[in-house]
Every structure is written in structure tokens, then in C-alpha cells.
Amino acid sequence: MYHEFFHLEEHPFSLTPDTQFFLNQQSHREALNTMLVALQHCEGFIKIVGEVGTGKTLLCRILLSRLKDKFVTAYIPNPYLSPEELKAFVAQEIGADYNPQMQAHVLMSSIYRKLMQLAHHGKQVVLVVDEAQAMPRETIESLRLLTNLETEKRKLLQVVMLGQPELDTLLSRTDLRQLKQRIIFSEYLKPFSSKGVADYIRHRLDSAGGNQHLFSRRALWLLSVGSGGIPRLINILAHKALISAYGRGLRRVGIAQVAAAIADTSETRLKGKVIAWHCRWPFVVGAAS
Known part of the structure; x- marks a missing residue:
């Protein structure tokens, strides 16, 4: 499970509404x-x-x-x-x-x-x-x-x-x-601003007992663009990016992992061909989630 790999006490990006993760902004x-x-x-x-x-x-x-x-x-x-x-x-x-x-x-x-x-x-x-x-x-x-x-x-x-x-x-x-x-x-x-997305990600990681800086600055930027600032999409993309990093044994999520998550998500504001480059979603059936 990636939450153990990243030293998280619980999953930070669950889609279930949890008042513990509310960001009042x-x-x-x-x-x-x-x-x-x-x-x-x-x-x-x-x-x-x-x-x-x-x-x-x-x-x-x-x-x-x-x-x-x-x-x-x-x-x-x-x-x-x-x-x-x-x-x-x-x-x-x-x-x-x-x-x-x-x-x-x-x-x-x-x-x-x-x-x-x-x-x-x-x-x-x-x-x-x-x-x-x-x-x-x-x-x-x-x-x-x-x-x-x-x-x-x-x-x-x-x-x-x-x-x-x-x-x-x-x-x-x-x-x-x-x-x-x-x-x-x-x-x-309204959707979150780019800064709001970064604050949201860091807040949820901190609330889950993890490292606030688990996502690189470029990863946070692409998360903001790909999600359009919509909290549910942020959660989906961040969750997939963490799986991607975990699958590769990476201790930090970079822009490539976020790009792969976006390419795998039909609801994203970005079209797959815009961010596909050399990145492919590394999800394999049966992998940890």
C-alpha cells in the first residue's frame, strides 16, 4: 500500500467527504x-x-x-x-x-x-x-x-x-x-486557484500525517492545470500520481507521474495528446492503490 511507502497514516486523497481534510479557504x-x-x-x-x-x-x-x-x-x-x-x-x-x-x-x-x-x-x-x-x-x-x-x-x-x-x-x-x-x-x-491547489494538496498530506512536500513544484502546477482546480479531480489525479510514483519506487511525485495520471483520466481539463509525450500510465492490474 502506498500510504506505508510514503509514511502516511491514512489515504490523503479519498473521494469520501471527510471533515478532517476540509481546507477553509x-x-x-x-x-x-x-x-x-x-x-x-x-x-x-x-x-x-x-x-x-x-x-x-x-x-x-x-x-x-x-x-x-x-x-x-x-x-x-x-x-x-x-x-x-x-x-x-x-x-x-x-x-x-x-x-x-x-x-x-x-x-x-x-x-x-x-x-x-x-x-x-x-x-x-x-x-x-x-x-x-x-x-x-x-x-x-x-x-x-x-x-x-x-x-x-x-x-x-x-x-x-x-x-x-x-x-x-x-x-x-x-x-x-x-x-x-x-x-x-x-x-x-469556485474552483481553487493554482496556489489554492498547492495549499490543498499540502494540507491533505499534512492531515494524513505525511510530508507536505511530497509533490514537486512542477507536479503541483500540472495538477492545477489538469484538474482545473476542482477538488474531486485533484484527489483523483493526486491518488493516481502517488500510485505511479510508488510503482516506480520514487519517494517524491514529479511532473511525469502527474502527466501519466492526467493521461489516464477522462474527466481532466487537458486532452491526452497534449501531455502524453513519452509518459504512459504505469498502472498494472493488481498493483497497490
């Missing part, structure tokens, strides 16, 4: 701060948009870890729910009375009573919706109606929506304009 920091400030002030809808692989799910987990005793949170990782399923989910997450035979108006009354009870005890309820672009139109409307529940002074339910750019397209529909008008804050997750 650039647009991710701005988005996190916006969410925290808006939620503290009981604002309504908050929208975070980012391309595939920019770290939205990890940002969700960081946000949930930062919302402490004052908050009651409900996290929807897969929003492809019917309106009835959404209301049932919210009811169960906040501890409202619920059974599958409840009529719709009875369930809404149960949710309202529980929200009022939580507000009376100083609790704020936050619903975090990941991959929100996949939520059906009817369910989004049901979500909007849930946020109509309020006291004279505050909303009883706040919503954070995170999604791909298709979410903006969805919310631009004429029949969803009422919800769009309720979005108080909106942020866009």
Missing part, C-alpha cells in the same frame, strides 16, 4: 461564513451552487458540525422525494408526532406545533438539502409552504439548498418565482 470559506451568519440571524432560504466535484457535500458536513446546541438540524442527502415524503421526513427529524396514516393537514399541524415548541425553547430548525437540483418541482413547492410556518417575529424553519448549476435553472422557472424571491443569500463555489 477562498470561496468555500465565504460560503461557510455566509451560511453561518445567515442562520444566526434567522434568514430564510440560503443557496449554494457549485459544479460537480467542488466540495458541496463536504461543506454540508462542515456546516452541520458547526451548528451546535441552539440548532436542530435535518440533512437530506438525496432530495428526490415526493411532497408527502418530504413532510414525513421533516416531522421525524424534528421529533413531531407522525404516523403514515396521517392526513396532510394533520401532519402539517403536527409539524407546526413541534416547530413552535422548539422555538419556545430557543431552538432554530435548519433543513439542509444536498443535490437540491434533483428535487422535483412539486416537492420544492411543498418545501416553500413549510417555510411559511412562522411566528410574528421569525421563521420557524430555515433552509439551506446546495446544488449544481442546474439548480439556478430550476429556480428560474416562472412557477417557482415565489421561492426564488425568498433566497436571501446565495454563494457560488
Whole structure:
């Protein structure tokens, strides 16, 4: 296993979102701060948009870890729910009375009573919706109606929506304009800059107990170009480059190993013929990963 070869305590470039490896910089920091400030002030809808692989799910987990005793949170990782399923989910997450035979108006009354009870005890309820672009139109409307529940002074339910750019397209529909008008804050997750990519690589290596300078400066530059600054692509390319270096017995990752990783990755921003030169991906079936 290459993590032993490079004296790493764990794999630094796993695709599984892990809050240990979160790097609080650039647009991710701005988005996190916006969410925290808006939620503290009981604002309504908050929208975070980012391309595939920019770290939205990890940002969700960081946000949930930062919302402490004052908050009651409900996290929807897969929003492809019917309106009835959404209301049932919210009811169960906040501890409202619920059974599958409840009529719709009875369930809404149960949710309202529980929200009022939580507000009376100083609790704020936050619903975090990941991959929100996949939520059906009817369910989004049901979500909007849930946020109509309020006291004279505050909303009883706040919503954070995170999604791909298709979410903006969805919310631009004429029949969803009422919800769009309720979005108080909106942020866009941008890819890392070249310096941001280098900081990201070093941070993850350090967090995994390894040498921050395991990648050469030229390797970091090519990683930035090849990944376009997208965190998921950075992880894929860095992982493959480490395998390449390990397979050759190299103690440091150079530009040739990154080039080989790029040539083997269809999602990269670079075309294979641009970086293929003499480099070929040295991966062999059964090699360590």
C-alpha cells in the first residue's frame, strides 16, 4: 500500500467527504461564513451552487458540525422525494408526532406545533438539502409552504439548498418565482486557484500525517492545470500520481507521474495528446492503490 511507502497514516486523497481534510479557504470559506451568519440571524432560504466535484457535500458536513446546541438540524442527502415524503421526513427529524396514516393537514399541524415548541425553547430548525437540483418541482413547492410556518417575529424553519448549476435553472422557472424571491443569500463555489491547489494538496498530506512536500513544484502546477482546480479531480489525479510514483519506487511525485495520471483520466481539463509525450500510465492490474 502506498500510504506505508510514503509514511502516511491514512489515504490523503479519498473521494469520501471527510471533515478532517476540509481546507477553509477562498470561496468555500465565504460560503461557510455566509451560511453561518445567515442562520444566526434567522434568514430564510440560503443557496449554494457549485459544479460537480467542488466540495458541496463536504461543506454540508462542515456546516452541520458547526451548528451546535441552539440548532436542530435535518440533512437530506438525496432530495428526490415526493411532497408527502418530504413532510414525513421533516416531522421525524424534528421529533413531531407522525404516523403514515396521517392526513396532510394533520401532519402539517403536527409539524407546526413541534416547530413552535422548539422555538419556545430557543431552538432554530435548519433543513439542509444536498443535490437540491434533483428535487422535483412539486416537492420544492411543498418545501416553500413549510417555510411559511412562522411566528410574528421569525421563521420557524430555515433552509439551506446546495446544488449544481442546474439548480439556478430550476429556480428560474416562472412557477417557482415565489421561492426564488425568498433566497436571501446565495454563494457560488469556485474552483481553487493554482496556489489554492498547492495549499490543498499540502494540507491533505499534512492531515494524513505525511510530508507536505511530497509533490514537486512542477507536479503541483500540472495538477492545477489538469484538474482545473476542482477538488474531486485533484484527489483523483493526486491518488493516481502517488500510485505511479510508488510503482516506480520514487519517494517524491514529479511532473511525469502527474502527466501519466492526467493521461489516464477522462474527466481532466487537458486532452491526452497534449501531455502524453513519452509518459504512459504505469498502472498494472493488481498493483497497490
